[in-house]
Amino acid sequence: MKYLKPWWSEGGGLLHLTILLSLAGLHLDLDLDLYLVLPPPTLFRDELLLGDCQTNPAYAPSLFPAAGGWGRTDHLHPKGREPDPAAEPEGQLFREVRTLGVPFIPRTRVDAWLVHSVAAGDADGAHGLLGAAAASASSAGGVGTSADSGSQAAPGGGEDPRAAPSSPLEEEEAPTEPTAQVPDARGRASEDNEVLRAMGHSSQQEENEQRVSSAQKEKSLHQKNEDENKIADKPEWEAEKTTESREERHLNGTDTSFSLEDLLQLLSSQSENSLERYLYGTDTSFSLEDLLQLLSSQSKNLPETHLNGTDTSLSLEDLLQLLSSQPENSLERHLNGTDTSFSLEDLLQLLSSQSENSLEGISLGDSPLPGGINDVMNSSAHYHVNISQAISHDVNLHEAMLLCPNNTFRRDPVERTSQPREPFLPLNSHTINPEQTLPRANLTGFLPPVDHQLRNLTSQDLYDLNINMFDEINSVSLATESFDPLEVSHLFEQPDSDSGLSLNSSHNSISVIKSNSSVCEGAIGSSSDLESPSHCALEGAVGGYYPEPRKICQVDLRSDSGFHRDLAFQHVLHDHTYHLQPSAPESTSESFSWTGKSHKIRSRYLDDTDRHLSRDERRAEALHIPFSIDEIVHMPVDSFNSMLSRHYLTDLQVSLIRDIRRRGKNKVAAQNCRKRKLDIILNLEDDVCNLKAKKETLKSERAQCKRAINIMKQKLHDLYRDIFSRLRDDEGRPVNPNEYALQFSHDGSVWIIPKELVTSRHKKETQKGKRKSERRN
DNA sequence: ATCTCCTGTCATATA
DNA sequence: TCTATATGACAGGAG
Structure with missing residues (x-):
């Protein structure tokens, strides 16, 4: 086996990612070159063994970028090393990666290779993606060394990427002692060392040579090429062995295939974890950081757990399994x-x-x-x-x-x-x-x-797209055996924009169907073969049954730029309720080309509903009016006139159309009028009730006042009697109350005056009062 | 068969 | 003058 080609392409794959991040007001430009060289043990084995990389020399250096081989190569380059960008594409990248030591440098370009090696533990794989430090220290990093992408598995390789490049020497020295927390990593390191020793390769030495100074750049490049050749010449059994070891590490959950900590550190500054949003379904978009985070996550679990949302970590191998499964x-x-x-x-x-x-x-x-x-x-x-x-x-x-x-x-x-x-x-x-x-x-x-x-897109494009979308939806709907035109009509159902009145309350049972299936309304029909050019105007034509109204609609909608187009879309948006209950289901059937099974239902329905055709509908059908009743009635007068002028119509047809329009409008007007009248009547009834109640209240008050007055009169009469019983004239005789009356003066004195004088005086005063009131008026 | 209610339609007035 | 609307009156269907 020479090289393993990337899994997604025959000739190897360079996944170039360009990220523009605005973090904390700083602009960060990340260019990611992702080399995903994946080791599917069985699935892609045949393909992988026969990659173009075997014959494409230009591919090899990029596929195995650094002298260290696999893994995150930014740790493999010493500070002083200045690789030739032309010869070493990774050289420039490493320089730029080192600049990442300062977090959030504006306009910082970070190039990173994410190399997932098949030979995770082979010589080149000793410089793992995260295990660069381990590779530099013990030559045991491998691709998947750092299980926890950080301090645990590979103290050097998994550390903060912003700090790692800044201290390459520490990276070489410190990780020589594996931490006690990571026995697995140490074990893997030992295992990888054994593999490396078996391969007779010392990647640490190579890396040390690379990191000595930039003067040895050419040598490093040469050495890298040699390493690549070694990989290519590596026996297959070694590859299998390393692969198995890597798989074991994966199974143990201590292996990480990728480490993008440097990038993730940058990305982690995002306040919100978009990956979680994605995983929990709150966000359907999958952004780049999600991808990166997903790749860099260390997974102990199977991909299913990731899919189930229980685990957000997923290694690239898991991704492969996921992909293959x-x-x-x-x-x-x-x-x-x-x-x-x-x-x-x-x-x-x-x-x-x-x-x-x-x-x-x-x-x-x-x-x-x-x-x-x-x-x-x-x-x-x-x-x-x-x-x-x-x-x-x-x-x-x-x-x-x-x-x-x-x-x-x-x-x-x-x-x-x-x-x-x-x-x-x-x-x-x-x-x-x-x-x-x-x-x-x-x-x-x-x-x-x-x-x-x-x-x-132009408006015409969008228009065509809409038409095609509808046609496509229709086609898809027709493809189903249990096609229900009502369900399809629901796609276009919109609230009625008309007067809101139930225009035919006596057919409520049908009105449901009518309102639900008004997509291509008005196609009332007879199954006659009557087709005239005018019939092609709209699918909702009253007269005639057209076998494929979809085509008619499409053609006509394209040709008619005026009201027809608007109306055609109004058909989609409106729920026409004007006397179309028989036509609506048929129009639906026409629009969606009923299947054979539905034809029986349709014909049965027509037989039942044909009797409910209105007079105008029957007339229009008889005269083959190419418009639906609803169109005739509700279209604007300008469009109506233009429609009449555009189509060749006989005088009888025109007259009927105008009558239909007049009657239809008058029908709505009559309904509105009756509704208003009913409202007025109801309001008047309410007023009558209120007035009656008020009248009763006033009656009761009047009776109460009357009773009070009577009581007062009775008291006054008693008082009179009492006073006159005590009065005596000059001769000591009692005063007759029928002849005399009491008169109260303004000064409080009381006079006994004969009633004749009181009556005449009262008349005078009343006359004076009337005169005063007349004068005032 | 009759009545009541509802609806459509016509005629007419009005905006 | 045309159109839309409003409304009274009438006719017919349905319960």
Whole structure:
């Protein structure tokens, strides 16, 4: 075995990630070159053994980047080393990684290789991703040395990446004594040492040589190449052995395949863990940090636990298992709309499908790559995917339908080719094949370019898209055996925008169906073959039954730019309730091309509902009016006139249409009027009740006052009698109360006056009072 | 068969 | 003048 090609492509894979992070107001630009060289023991073994890397020399240095071999190579380069960027693409990266020692340096570029080696414990693997320190100290790091991505397994390799590059010497010296907390790591180190010794290779020595000074750069490069050759020449049994040992470590849960602490430290400053949001379903997007965190997590559990959300850690090997154990194509689930989330396995599956399709040159990154990298990238074996855009996008059905060129939507082929969905500029234009860049699991057409595409979409595109979407939905619905037109009609159901009155309350049982199936209303019909050009105007035509109204609708909607288009969408948005209960189910049936089973139901329903056709509907059907009653009645007058002028209609038809419109409007008006009248009557009834109650109250008050007055009168009369019984005239005779009356003066004196005088005086006073009142008036 | 209620329709007035 | 709306009156169906 020479080299193991990356699992996602035939020619090896360089996953270039560009991250733009705004952390604490600082701008951090991360360029990640992820070398995912994975060791599936059985699944990809045959493929891996026959990679292009065997024959592509340009691939080898990048695939096994550092002199140390596998693992995080930023620890392998001493400070003084200045590798040639052209010859050593990783040299520049290491320099930049060292700058990461200062956290959050603005515009810091961090390049890192995430190498997951098959030969985790082989010579090159001694410099593991996290076990660089261990590799430098004991040559026993391996790829998966640090189980806890930090201080436990590999004190040097797992430490803070911002500190690790700044102290390479400490990294060489300190980790020589494994901590007692990590016996497994030490055990693995010993095991790896044995492997290394068996291979006759000393990576520590190599690394020490590399870290002596930059003057030995050429030598290190040479040594690295030799190491790569050693790996290539390594016997297969050794590879198997190392693989087994690594698997054991994985099973023990002490092995970590990746360490991105340096990046994760940066990413961990994010206040909110987006991965958790993703895992618990609160966030369907899967951002780059999620990916990184997922990759760098150390897993003791199986991927299922990760999928179940019980464990957020997952190693890359687990990811592989996960990928291989997923029989269902997640992309299909996405496309089918059954899954709105875009998970990591989806991404990996996408990438794998890219490799299966031999897609080349999916170059999306705008930022130029380092020169050395570009050399590698220019080889046809590498794909440049701007995952930073890709992963961070939510993928919904609309986007998938819009952007996936291989979907089943009937877009114009010419348009498809003339407007290829290429959201990314290819780095190597010659490698871009428009047909190849749009595979069935096309990442380019799947993930990122939604906004761009939407911006570039014209209104006509959107209109066509809507039409096609509806057609597609119809097709999908028809594909099901248990197709229910009512359910489909629910897709377009909208609240009634009309007067809100029940226009036909006597058919409530049918009104339900009517309101639910008003997608293509108005197709009242006879199954006659009467088809005139005007019949093609709208699917909701009153007269005639059209076998494939979908096509009619589509054609007509495209051709009619006026009211018909608006009305056609109003059909989707409105619930027409004007006397369409018989037509609505039929229109639905026409719109969705009833199946044979449904035809019986439909015909039975028509037989039952044909009797309920209104007079106008029957008339319109007889005259083959190409419009639905609802259209005729509710369309604006301008559209109505233009519609009449656009279509060739006889005078009788026009007259009938106008009568239908008049009657329909008057019907609604009458209903409104009756409703208002009823409201008025009800209000008047309420007023009558209130007034009656008030009247009764006043009556009671009046009676009460009357009773009080009578009591007062009686008291006054008694008082009179009492007074006159005591009065005597000058001769001592009692005063007759019938002849005299008491008169009270203003000064309080009381006079006994004959009633005649009192009556005349009272008349005068009343006359004076009347005069005064008249004068005042 | 009759009555009541509801609805559609017509005629007419009005905005 | 045309259109939409409102309303009284009438007719017909349904319970």
